[in-house]
Amino acid sequence: MTATEIAPAALETTHAPTTDPAFYRLVTTGDHKTVGRLYIVFSLIFLLVVLTMGVLVGFERADQGSIDLLGGVDTYFQAWTLWKFGLIVLAVVPLFVGLAIAIVPLQVGSPAIAFPRAAALSLWGWLVGGLIFSISIAVDGGLGAAPAGGVDPDAAALTILGLTLALISLVLASVCIATTVISLRPVGMYLHRVPLFAWSSLVASVLWLLVLPVAVANLVIAYVDFRNAAPLSFGNQVALQVSWMLRPPTVFAFVIPALGILGDIVPVAGKVRQNLYSVLLGAIALFGVLSFGAFVQVGNIEEQFVYIAMSFALLVPVLMYLGGIADTMRRGGKNIGLPPTGLLCALLGTLVIFAGASMAAIRAISAFDLAGTIPTTATDAAFDAALLGGLCAGLGGVAWWSSKLIGRSFSEMGRPLALLLGGGAFVAAVPELVSGFLDQPGGGFQASFDNVKDGVELSNLISAIGLCLVALGVLGFIGLLLKSFRGDAAAADPVDGHTLEWATASPPPAGNFAEAVAPVRSERPLLDIKEAQ
Amino acid sequence: MIAADQMPAAELPRPRTLLVGTVFAIVACGMFFAGAFGVYLKTRSDVVTSGGEWLKKNQISLVPGGMMMVTAAMSVITMAWAVQAIRNDDRKNAYIALGITLLFGVANINQQVFYYNDMKLSVKTEVADLLITIITGAQVAMLIGAMVFVALAAFRALAGQYTSRQSDGIQAAFYFWTATMVIYTLVYYGIYVTK
Numbered sequence: 140m141t142a143t144e145i146a147p148a149a150l151e152t153t154h155a156p157t158t159d160p161a162f163y164r165l166v167t168t169g170d171h172k173t174v175g176r177l178y179i180v181f182s183l184i185f186l187l188v189v190l191t192m193g194v195l196v197g198f199e200r201a202d203q204g205s206i207d208l209l210g211g212v213d214t215y216f217q218a219w220t221l222w223k224f225g226l227i228v229l230a231v232v233p234l235f236v237g238l239a240i241a242i243v244p245l246q247v248g249s250p251a252i253a254f255p256r257a258a259a260l261s262l263w264g265w266l267v268g269g270l271i272f273s274i275s276i277a278v279d280g281g282l283g284a285a286p287a288g289g290v291d292p293d294a295a296a297l298t299i300l301g302l303t304l305a306l307i308s309l310v311l312a313s314v315c316i317a318t319t320v321i322s323l324r325p326v327g328m329y330l331h332r333v334p335l336f337a338w339s340s341l342v343a344s345v346l347w348l349l350v351l352p353v354a355v356a357n358l359v360i361a362y363v364d365f366r367n368a369a370p371l372s373f374g375n376q377v378a379l380q381v382s383w384m385l386r387p388p389t390v391f392a393f394v395i396p397a398l399g400i401l402g403d404i405v406p407v408a409g410k411v412r413q414n415l416y417s418v419l420l421g422a423i424a425l426f427g428v429l430s431f432g433a434f435v436q437v438g439n440i441e442e443q444f445v446y447i448a449m450s451f452a453l454l455v456p457v458l459m460y461l462g463g464i465a466d467t468m469r470r471g472g473k474n475i476g477l478p479p480t481g482l483l484c485a486l487l488g489t490l491v492i493f494a495g496a497s498m499a500a501i502r503a504i505s506a507f508d509l510a511g512t513i514p515t516t517a518t519d520a521a522f523d524a525a526l527l528g529g530l531c532a533g534l535g536g537v538a539w540w541s542s543k544l545i546g547r548s549f550s551e552m553g554r555p556l557a558l559l560l561g562g563g564a565f566v567a568a569v570p571e572l573v574s575g576f577l578d579q580p581g582g583g584f585q586a587s588f589d590n591v592k593d594g595v596e597l598s599n600l601i602s603a604i605g606l607c608l609v610a611l612g613v614l615g616f617i618g619l620l621l622k623s624f625r626g627d628a629a630a631a632d633p634v635d636g637h638t639l640e641w642a643t644a645s646p647p648p649a650g651n652f653a654e655a656v657a658p659v660r661s662e663r664p665l666l667d668i669k670e671a672q
Numbered sequence: 673m674i675a676a677d678q679m680p681a682a683e684l685p686r687p688r689t690l691l692v693g694t695v696f697a698i699v700a701c702g703m704f705f706a707g708a709f710g711v712y713l714k715t716r717s718d719v720v721t722s723g724g725e726w727l728k729k730n731q732i733s734l735v736p737g738g739m740m741m742v743t744a745a746m747s748v749i750t751m752a753w754a755v756q757a758i759r760n761d762d763r764k765n766a767y768i769a770l771g772i773t774l775l776f777g778v779a780n781i782n783q784q785v786f787y788y789n790d791m792k793l794s795v796k797t798e799v800a801d802l803l804i805t806i807i808t809g810a811q812v813a814m815l816i817g818a819m820v821f822v823a824l825a826a827f828r829a830l831a832g833q834y835t836s837r838q839s840d841g842i843q844a845a846f847y848f849w850t851a852t853m854v855i856y857t858l859v860y861y862g863i864y865v866t867k
Contacts, residue, residue, distance in 0.1 A: 253689050310700050318693040348700045356707030356810075363806050367795050433703070436710060 166263075169255035172647060174262050175241025176544055178233050178312075179537060181266055183617055185229035186530070188273060190610040192222040197567075197603025203596050213290060217281045220298075220378060221273065223385050224282070226526050227393055228305050229269045232347070234533040235396040236261075236312045239340040242540050243316055245640035245647060246337040248656035248664075249323035258315040264308030271301030282378035283361070296365055299377060303358045306351050313351070317344035325639075327659035331417055334638040334662065336536070338420055339399025342427040346392040350384075353433040357381050380436070382582070386514075387499035387521045388449055389432030394492055394529025398423050398460055400536040401485040405464050406663075407636050408482050409471015416662050419463045425456040441503070441510045450503035457493045464489075479634075480553035484535025487561025488528045494565060495524025498572050509575045514582065517575030520568045523602075527564030527609055534560065534616050541620070542629030542645040549623050556615045563608025570602040637663040694844040698851040701814055705855050708810065709862060712803045719799065726800050727867050736787045737864040740780060744853040747776035751822070751846045758829060761836045770826040770842075773849065777819040780856075784812050804863055811852070811859050818852040821845045 159167075168174065196218050199208045209215045244252045252258050280294030282302070320333060320341040333341070361377035383389055402423075406413045413419065429452050440446050464486075468475065475482070502509045502517040509517035535557070538549040575581070577592040579599075632641040642665050643652050661667055719726050754769035788808075793801035825845040828834060834842050 254693055314693055314696045314700065317696050318689055322687040322689045322692045345696075345699075348696055349703050352700045352702075352704035353707030353710070356704045357711065359810070360708065360711055360803070360806055363795070364802060367802060433707065436707070 167259075169251075169259050170649065171244050171252035171255060171258060172241050172544070174252075174255075174258050175237045175239070178237025178240060178262055178265075179544070181262075181269070182230050182233035182237060183613070185225065185233070185269055185273070186613055187610075187617075189222055189225035189230050190606065190613060192218045192225065194603060194606045194610055196222050197599065197606050201596055201600040201603055203591065203599075213279075213281070216378075217276050217279075217290070220282050221276050223522070224302060224381075225273070226530075227384060227390075228302060228309070229272070231526050231529050231533060232309055232393050233265060233269075234530070234537075235340070235343065235394075236309060236316070238400075238533065238536045238540070239316045239336075239344075239396060240312065241544055242536075242640060243337045243340050244319055244323065245543060245643065245651055246334040246638055247320060247323055247328060248325040248639045248652065248659070249319060250650045250652060251323075252315055253318035253323055254315045257311055261308040261312035261315065264311065265305050268301045268304030268306075268308055271297055272305060273301075275301055282381070283365075283376050292365070296362060299358050299362045299365065303355055303362065306355050306358070310348060310351050310355070313344035313347040316340050317348070320344075325656040325659055328664075331420060332659060332662040333420075334399075334640075335402030335413075335419060335423070336396065336399035339396045339402070339423050342423050343392070343395035346395060346427050346431060349431060350389060350392055350433050353436065354381050354384055357436065379582075383432060383435040385522050386435060386441075386518050387432065387496075387502065387525075388430045388453055389435065390522050390525040391430035391453060391492070391496065391499075392427065392432065394525050394532070395423065395427055395430065396536075397485065397488050397492055397529045397532030398426065398457075400481075400532050400539070401464060401489045402460070403638065404479075404482045404485050404535070404539050405467050406471065407634055408475045408479060409467055410474040410635065411467060411471040412663060412666070413463065413467055414470075415463055415466075419460055422456040422460040422463070426453070426460070429453045429456065441514075442505060447503045447505070451500045453496050454493075454500055457496050461489065461493060477551075478554070479539070480549055480551055480557055481535045481539030483554055483557035484538060484560060485532045486535075487557055488530070488532030488535060488564070491524050491528030491531060491561055491564045491568070495521050495528060495568065498524055498568065501572065502575070507576070513580050515575035516571045516579045516581045518581045520571035520575060523571055524564065524568035527567060528561075530609070530613075531557070531560040531564055534613070537620070538616075539634075540640070541623060542633050543640055543647060545620075545624060546628055546646040547623045547626045548629045548633050550619045550626070553616065553619050556612050556619065559608050559612035559615065563605050563610075563612055565605070567602050567605030567609060570598040570605070574598045574602070632665075635669075637666040639664055641665055688840055690840045690844045691847070694847050698848060701851065701855070704810065705807070705858065708803075708807050709858070712807060712863070715799060715803060732791055732864055732867060734864060736783060736790055737860050740783045740787070740856065741860055743776050743780050743783065744856050747773050747780070748850050748853050750776065751849045755839065755842050755846045758834050758839045758842045759836050763829065766829055766834075766842070767826065770822060770829065773822055774819055774826075777815060777822070780815060781812060784808065807863065808859060811855055814852050814855065818845070818849045821848050 165173065195209060196215065199206060199215060206212060206215055209218055240252055240258055244250075275294045275297035278294045279291040280298035281290045282298055283295065320337050324333065330338075357380050358377065361380060365377070402413070402419055429449055434440065435446070478486070498517065499521040501507065502521060509515045537544065538553055541547060541549040574595050577595045577598065579591045579595050629645040631644050633645070634641065639656065716726050750769045750773045754766050754773065757763070757765035757769055791804070793805055795802045795805050822845045825834070825841045828841055
């Protein structure tokens with residue numbers, strides 16, 4: 140156990156404002172579990188809004204002849220903005236951040252997260268930024284003006300401000316998560332013994348630290364330009380300027396923790412050790428390196444060799460990782476039986492992410508002209524697969540660690556929902572690739588196009604139906620999560636876990652662990668103890 | 673003589689949480705400036721390639737920028753002096769060094785304000801002026817952040833929290849301060865010198 144001046148458990152008990160109202164305690168909490176839970180709750184609420192926008196945009200595109208559903212090009216662009224940027228900044232990344240803030244300190248045997256007040260600040264900053272972003276779009280804002288129309292300049296400035304605040308808050312949360320994994324591990328837990336979810340959270344946090352500030356820089360420039368007569372003509376095109384966030388390889392940087400969730404669940408469900416653990420750690424790190432895409436903000440880079448090579452190379456770590464997981468599933472298959480909801484969600488989500496990486500590779504082939512001067516919806520296909528796959532895996536993580544998050548086990552009635560989420564994500568993404576081959580331009584500036592080939596409308600309709608399935612899956616998941624509160628209190632280790640988060644009560648007490656964590660000897664410290672007994 | 677297996681265990685190192693967190697924060701700040709510089713260099717290249725004028729002739733004099741460089745370099749030295757003093761439990765020198773560092777920080781902001789007046793930037797009409805204002809403004813904001821960090825470290829040092837055994841806070845402030853000055857050096861070269 141690492142030494143501290145005052146045990147955080149003692150700190151929490153001595154400073155806990157027990158006589159203060161519950162709301163005050165909630166707002167001022169520095170407890171990482173509460174902060175993580177709040178991140179997850181708010182990200183699920185935002186997710187419903189964002190998915191509604193996605194479904195509306197999808198059905199709008201299913202009819203190329205008119206823009207009836209959303210009422211105009213400006214409204215279409217606003218809905219598209221909320222759907223695309225919201226899915227990243229308001230839903231998927233915060234879901235992973237919440238899960239990481241709640242679970243990673245437990246996994247690394249730490250009594251608290253690093254910089255607990257900064258983690259809490261990041262939550263409230265993100266929430267306020269997200270609300271400003273969403274509400275400003277609803278009052279005729281948006282990320283710049285669509286070419287054919289206009290938006291309210293004050294509302295548009297607010298949109299930029301809200302998105303910037305949300306991104307800065309996520310950067311702050313990334314600092315807390317990465318620092319926890321680096322400096323709050325117990326004795327013996329070297330980096331090659333860190334649980335896969337904690338490791339993937341570290342890799343993802345570092346990637347977010349490298350990528351999100353670049354987006355913030357672009358947004359700050361856009362905001363100042365927008366408020367100063369726009370000499371740069373940048374403010375009017377701010378969505379274009381940060382559109383690299385919506386394209387491969389950056390989209391994959393947002394879903395790195397999905398790999399870790401799957402990697403932590405499979406060996407526990409199969410009751411076997413993970414072979415070649417270091418290879419899996421390396422695969423996650425390589426996936427992170429290859430998903431660094433901030434350099435794509437420079438135009439015309441998508442036809443260059445480095446970009447094309449990176450698009451194909453991204454498949455290598457995913458294949459390595461899935462190979463390792465497949466081996467574990469083969470060895471532990473008879474113990475897995477009917478897979479739990481968490482495993483199903485994480486597996487299907489990771490497979491959809493793999494499909495997204497494949498689509499990104501296909502998109503990069505110059506001969507197909509999918510990512511050329513006018514990018515096609517093949518870009519949206521990779522986006523949808525990566526983010527919706529990540530969402531599916533993230534919800535799998537919530538189901539798997541629900542006993543640590545809410546003190547109740549997640550209902551196993553959730554298995555069909557996993558199929559709905561994973562299947563829906565796949566159905567939403569693949570037709571976008573087909574539409575790309577049919578020359579449908581990507582992006583959000585127009586709802587209908589003159590030069591597309593026949594079949595685009597059907598393809599768009601199928602994609603919209605896929606999004607509906609995902610939305611239904613999310614609604615069902617939230618319903619089951621609420622229903623789980625009525626279940627019996629979960630045991631400390633209901634899944635017969637291998638890592639330290641299962642060594643404490645469900646939900647964990649203040650300070651997380653009743654006793655000091657013993658020195659760690661392998662990547663599965665709890666399994667070591669169980670085997671020794 | 674005590675046998676090796678009977679000796680008390682070596683004291684565990686303190687988790688260097690603040691140092692690690694500061695390094696991550698520096699990385700994030702660095703990427704912010706990398707992104708902003710990316711836009712600046714790309715826009716400048718586009719303007720110059722199309723035959724346009726990036727900055728007016730003699731708009732930027734190197735003298736104020738050079739003076740700021742000297743101030744920045746001296747402030748890094750005084751910050752290092754503070755770290756070394758606290759490591760030697762020489763609290764008097766540490767307070768003096770931290771105080772002088774903060775003074776250099778104020779001087780740096782004062783020099784930047786003078787520089788803005790000297791350059792006569794018109795952010796509403798000139799692209800170059802707008803981008804220079806944003807990048808240098810962000811650097812000043814980072815400098816203010818670094819000054820707050822140093823001030824907090826100084827207060828904690830006054831309260832006796834930092835000693836030769838525990839100097840993480842002062843060291844972290846030193847890292848952040850140095851990063852701020854490294855970024856100013858990039859601003860100086862990338863904007864003022866190469867114009």
